[in-house]
């Protein structure tokens with residue numbers, strides 16, 4: 013009986029998890045700084061294609077970079093981690109593992125973490141070498157309505173993007 017009950021409970025737990033909306037994870041403001049927009053141009057070192065967020069690791073060539081770049085010969089780089097939406101939402105927008113292949117140079121604009129010492133950001137848009145610009149973020153997290161998220165269209169724009 014005990015076994016039956018616990019497997020029943022486990023089943024209910026799984027069903028609840030599966031029906032939870034994808035946007036129910038963390039709020040933007042808890043982790044990221046809406047007043048600290050960043051523009052990152054670099055090559056993809058690796059991606060973590062995992063829920064609830066895909067993470068893109070980029071190497072950014074920097075004069076004072078700490079590690080040798082993998083894709084830019086004779087240069088030093090700084091590694092940045094960029095948070096995107098779930099792999100599923102990215103796929104629906106046309107962002108695939110293949111388009112994020114290692115060594116691909118992309119431009120990402122987003123917002124840095126509240127802890128400015130971390131090289132970490134919430135991605136808004138990604139621009140690919142062929143010029144395609146796609147929304148990289150999660151919808152409904154409370155991120156600034158900066159025009160990046162097509163789902164914000166009906167709500168109008170909030171604050172501007174400052175420098176860019």
Ligand SMILES: [Cu+2]
Nearest residue numbers: 037038064065
């Ligand atoms: Cu989240």
